[in-house]
Amino acid sequence: MTSATTHTAWDREKAAEVIAAHRNLEGPALPILHALQEAFGHVPQDAVPLLADALNLSRADVHGIVSFYHDFREAPAGRHVVKVCRAEACQSMGGHALAEGLLRRLGLEWGGTTADGQVTIEPVYCLGLCASAPAALIDGRPLGRLTRERLDAAVNEARADWATA
């Protein structure tokens, strides 16, 4: 959960396997989409017709589902994903300035990825760390009581593991 993500390239058979593994659940669409994103790092366009076929839905229906939920990506994120909380409790502890500062130093907008493909910064609305604010999640690793120094150190540490790998 704390390491960088590695994903396989598009593989029709793999996608069909993922879909088959969940299609007998009641309401299988979200479990399948999560599993596809887990496997490929995003929900590939090529998976949409497969899913539509398996669930007896139109492609438009499937596209509607995928695009409704913030979590599902149309393209892979950077190697490391930093989710910074923008919600009220984190704002009350200076989270707004913390996040804006990070984006500025990396030269990114929300949802953007650094040019080296290393880091994507995403907004998140509440990690349940509201009494330990400001908070963030780096590749699934929680960080609370963040300062600019701690956040920068954590982001740099995540980037460095690739440089030395």
Add this chain to the structure above:
Amino acid sequence: MGDSMTDPGIMTHRIFIPRDVAALAVGADEVVAAVQAQAAALGAPVAIVRTGSRGMFWLEPMVEVETPQGRVAYGPVQAQDVPGLFAAGWLTGAVHPLRVGRPEEHPFLARQTRLTFARCGIVDPLSVADYKANGGYRGLAKAIEIGGAATVEAVTKSGLRGRGGAGFPTGIKWKTVRDAQADQKYIVCNADEGDSGTFADRMILEGDPFCLIEGMTIAGLAVGATRGYIYSRSEYPHANATMGKALEIARASGLLGRNILGSDVEFHLELRVGAGAYVCGEETALLESLEGKRGVVRAKPPLPALKGLFGRPTVVNNLLSLATIPVILDLGAQHYADFGMGRSRGTMPIQLAGNVLHGGLFETAFGLTLGEIVMEIGGGTASRRPVRAVQAGGPLGAYLPPSQFDTLYDYEAFAARDALIGHGGLVVFDDTVDMAHMARFAMEFCAEESCGKCTPCRIGSTRGAEVVDRILAGRDVAANIALLEDLCNTMKFGSLCALGGFTPYPVLSAIRHFPEDFHTRDSRRRHLPAAAE
């Protein structure tokens, strides 16, 4: 182990270190590694038990050492403190600057009435033995003994109201589902805890998951449902991992499936994870999402109790409501109802968050004043500046100024002040907060998270953010404030669900209680924190 207790050379010391994400976020895993390393270096036999959190987050990571006098806490412990703690003799509860003492004697815990959270932070969340040794499964045994009808009766008599925010009497909802005829009924746990300032659901998922499993099993027995779903959030990966393991353990231990506890009760329970849509915390959007659709709100009626998941009668309850069921059955409906005031019976797990000195989970009977909670229990702000506003009940809740700190913590008393208790969150802000900015955020959040089904919410929120922008820019401030108030009324009365319907609460309360942040935009920019400039 009588003799070994007196010989520290032989005794294995149990050391309790939370696995709650709020402890992990400030270095709990690093403390675990340091304790293991130091114990190995000293040859001291220790056994580390990972627990949930007691909910005193300013003391996390809070480490508890089992001593002959009981558990003694130290916190906040960082990895580099560990050698010093061993040297000071913490294995026997010795004095140290980080010594908190016996946790249950700490004023923050001693003042609480822990019913829903009785075990959280104490037990190993994945130990069925621990759970049963601390009162677990006595509630279900009772429900099996008295049967479904009497169980529904007990829940009604307890006065329990939905802890998700709407405050609807849980027993009445259950009776509707029980009386409905269908080939399949469902129990759905709403664990889509998206409100900023709340973390109580997360703490149960991470710290006492069997309590939720037991509560949902009791609900199934009571209404005749054999299947259940827990709808959690993707923002809670650790909670989902712990809950997922607990479900596996429960299935393997005969606590889920057929013939639970040797009875004829059958209940199958699955965890489902949302995908970052706040609106799925609304019960009908949640049901749509569980069915695999876009999380779009349904018009009511029909009520989910009659036509819910896959069109079947469904109990949709908040996690806290369901996790409170076992203790109500175990200790009796009257015991629970004896706490509280007016029509707000029992206890509420209040979550103190944001800029607060003593942030955490405070479960108490209804009826304290907001001021007591924020100033006495919370200790005021963490920044040590004056409190300016408290947002109660999440992003759709009102901002209350200190002049309203006499408001009693009670569903009706809050409603009388145009505020809501919601899921029990309180977010404290100091005097650097810009309330016009917070009003804009409320509209922006609604625009971002609207499911799009109804116009007042979908369009109103976007227009609302634009109007606040004009106020922030100092353009026609008075006229734009009037326009914003009018828009808020349209959203309040014309929206299909609480997202559009309640977004006006933070906006209107900000205008009403903090007019100086709106009316003076053109002359000066006030209250901007230094860091934001």
